[in-house]
Amino acid sequence: MRRRTTAAVGTVVVFLLVASGLFATGTQEAQPAPAAGANPYAGQSITVFMIDAANWRALEAWTPEFEAKSGIKVNFDILPEKAFLPKLTLSLSSRAGEYDVVSANNRSTPQLFAGGWVQPIGKFINDPKMTEASYNFADFIPGLVRTCSYQGEVYGIPMQGSSNIMMYNKEMYAAAGLASPPKNLDELMAYAKKLHMPEKEQYGIALRASREGGTNGFSWIMIWKILGGSWTEGAEQPYAVLDKAPAIRATEYWVSLLDNYGPPGISNYNWETVLVSLQQAKVSQTIDDAELGPRLENPSESKIAGKVGYHVIEGRGDKYTVGPVWGLFMAADTKNQGPAWEWLKWATSKETIIRLAKEGKIGGPTRSSGFQSEEYRNKYSKEYADAFLKAMDHGDPEYSPLIPQGPQIREILSIAISKALSKQATIEAAMKEANDQIKKLLNY
Amino acid sequence: MYRSYEGSDKTTFYLMIGVPFFLLVILTVGPLLYSAFYISLTNWNLSMVAERRFIGLGNYAEMLGNPEFWNSIFNSFYQVFGTLALQLVIGMGMALLLARPMRGMQVVRSIYLIPMMATPVVVGQVWRMLYTPDLGLLNYFLSLVGLPGPDWLGNPKIAMLSVILTDVWLTTPFVTMILLAGLISLPGEPYEAARVDGASGLQMFTRITLPLLRPVISLAAMFRIMDGFRRFDTIYVMTSGGPGNATETLNLHTYNHGFVFLNTGYAAALSTMMLLIIFGFTLFLILRIQQSESV
Numbered sequence: 019m020r021r022r023t024t025a026a027v028g029t030v031v032v033f034l035l036v037a038s039g040l041f042a043t044g045t046q047e048a049q050p051a052p053a054a055g056a057n058p059y060a061g062q063s064i065t066v067f068m069i070d071a072a073n074w075r076a077l078e079a080w081t082p083e084f085e086a087k088s089g090i091k092v093n094f095d096i097l098p099e100k101a102f103l104p105k106l107t108l109s110l111s112s113r114a115g116e117y118d119v120v121s122a123n124n125r126s127t128p129q130l131f132a133g134g135w136v137q138p139i140g141k142f143i144n145d146p147k148m149t150e151a152s153y154n155f156a157d158f159i160p161g162l163v164r165t166c167s168y169q170g171e172v173y174g175i176p177m178q179g180s181s182n183i184m185m186y187n188k189e190m191y192a193a194a195g196l197a198s199p200p201k202n203l204d205e206l207m208a209y210a211k212k213l214h215m216p217e218k219e220q221y222g223i224a225l226r227a228s229r230e231g232g233t234n235g236f237s238w239i240m241i242w243k244i245l246g247g248s249w250t251e252g253a254e255q256p257y258a259v260l261d262k263a264p265a266i267r268a269t270e271y272w273v274s275l276l277d278n279y280g281p282p283g284i285s286n287y288n289w290e291t292v293l294v295s296l297q298q299a300k301v302s303q304t305i306d307d308a309e310l311g312p313r314l315e316n317p318s319e320s321k322i323a324g325k326v327g328y329h330v331i332e333g334r335g336d337k338y339t340v341g342p343v344w345g346l347f348m349a350a351d352t353k354n355q356g357p358a359w360e361w362l363k364w365a366t367s368k369e370t371i372i373r374l375a376k377e378g379k380i381g382g383p384t385r386s387s388g389f390q391s392e393e394y395r396n397k398y399s400k401e402y403a404d405a406f407l408k409a410m411d412h413g414d415p416e417y418s419p420l421i422p423q424g425p426q427i428r429e430i431l432s433i434a435i436s437k438a439l440s441k442q443a444t445i446e447a448a449m450k451e452a453n454d455q456i457k458k459l460l461n462y
Numbered sequence: 463m464y465r466s467y468e469g470s471d472k473t474t475f476y477l478m479i480g481v482p483f484f485l486l487v488i489l490t491v492g493p494l495l496y497s498a499f500y501i502s503l504t505n506w507n508l509s510m511v512a513e514r515r516f517i518g519l520g521n522y523a524e525m526l527g528n529p530e531f532w533n534s535i536f537n538s539f540y541q542v543f544g545t546l547a548l549q550l551v552i553g554m555g556m557a558l559l560l561a562r563p564m565r566g567m568q569v570v571r572s573i574y575l576i577p578m579m580a581t582p583v584v585v586g587q588v589w590r591m592l593y594t595p596d597l598g599l600l601n602y603f604l605s606l607v608g609l610p611g612p613d614w615l616g617n618p619k620i621a622m623l624s625v626i627l628t629d630v631w632l633t634t635p636f637v638t639m640i641l642l643a644g645l646i647s648l649p650g651e652p653y654e655a656a657r658v659d660g661a662s663g664l665q666m667f668t669r670i671t672l673p674l675l676r677p678v679i680s681l682a683a684m685f686r687i688m689d690g691f692r693r694f695d696t697i698y699v700m701t702s703g704g705p706g707n708a709t710e711t712l713n714l715h716t717y718n719h720g721f722v723f724l725n726t727g728y729a730a731a732l733s734t735m736m737l738l739i740i741f742g743f744t745l746f747l748i749l750r751i752q753q754s755e756s757v
Contacts, residue, residue: 229704437706
């Protein structure tokens, strides 16, 4: 009898211990105050959450040098885009202090700012004890810094400013008798028709068209902006602009282009599939993020290295390209501000950024000194640098709605154009339905 | 039952039952009630916390008037019952084959369970590769016999069928296992009597096997319906609900609202609705099973 009771009590106690152990993970303790000296934060650790792309992976690979110098241990959590976006907002909104530093672009920042989940870093930049003069924050391109700011305060450090350019296979152009890149969208359509040879397994054009992560919206917006589209400019009902002429025309163009001259299975293409289809010389041209350029020029993965042309198709007005800016932000709930700021300074220093450009991890350095550096000029062709700079100059940081309902608006757009492409609905019906949903969402 | 225990045995009993029950309440029932009776009655959006208000049944009203919701309900039913129908037929066939005593049958019975052990996310990725129109294996084999390969995941008319097919591959072994267990435990006398009477194989199957197996089939159906409504990983990986919203089931719809748009209140209402639907079917099937057993 007593033995059985003891056994029962014993089991319960063990069970409770295990359960409490499970509950205890995930909470961070505050780090001890920094010791004086050259490595004030030695022995402390931070956790960085980044999206899976070449430049961020490079930072992860080079961080051991930082760890050796500073004594700070850096843990990384890296996820591909589709998984990264929801986890970013979920983790930060739970306020558990899981991450000290996060990467984010203007797709997510409206939610981060509105929710108060990241903190302004002006106090670190302007404090001479925390930031040495050689760091030179003024070196960062002002337009990019503005995109990482909110209500006049700087929140993030731009790490990757990008924009969309046209990238095309010069060899395939020459074979089709095309001497120069298309000047406008009509010419682009005509070129795509000429270059579309399915019997040779060569296709006219590829754009992102998959619904996953709303990535088709990204390529649609590129076309829309060339046609003069804007979420807020001149709109009586900002963001509810999908039934207006530029949006309808953009959808008609986008659907027609992909339907007639895209490769089979185009409706599942994300940026990686677009990249591979160009690298394998299956598709001759695309309009996409200029950061794909270095990957196209990498001979170890691209068949067309050295044969790529770069060009910007001009649009109406001043801001006719997309301006996504990826930055590094410090979480509001971090308990490790000191070490986090040390890593941030290292990751965004002039040396690191020039090194990223030199090794082809980043096509557009976010510091002016980066663009002007010898390493950058030696690495990239003048054609690429010129196209990139021109596109960035005309980049609209508000290419994606910068309000907390932004992701939902992007999703509504994504479903609408996906329906239009797969002929589940006519273009007018799909866009009108989407616009009505946006109006309802914003309580118009 | 507990009346038969005495003294410290009774203490043991309460301790053994009490702790797991207590944890169950805290970890599952508690959050469920909180979600259904509090969160789903607010307009809670995680990025606009200051504007959180109690709105009563507002979320439910909005849900019922939202065509996207009804589309996701339709897709869920299509997916669940489409998969179920195929699984019962194929599962029954496989169970009949495996029920025969044959040498090496133990090995065969283990092999057919393998799809069930695979991780759904991995299965989704692999099938997505198989379904790729230009480079995938399915269209390659079709081309070998001269048939044109469709765009399995990009054509809105057949995207859901492709999703169903993957699900069938993944979970039919489970149905087969349950039906096989039922088949093996059937009594032999009715069959002998039928054979003496000169009944054909088909007659024996429809007049003897199926009626006797009805509770087992209902059990398998119940499990599959519960699981089917919760299927997320394969669909998310293969189509993300696309093309358009042709494969957006209630589960994916809820995920988008909860984790992408951060509309936690609305997502809680959607989850509660899903729970009610699954509960309704499960209750119906359990009652049917109990009825058959009491006969």
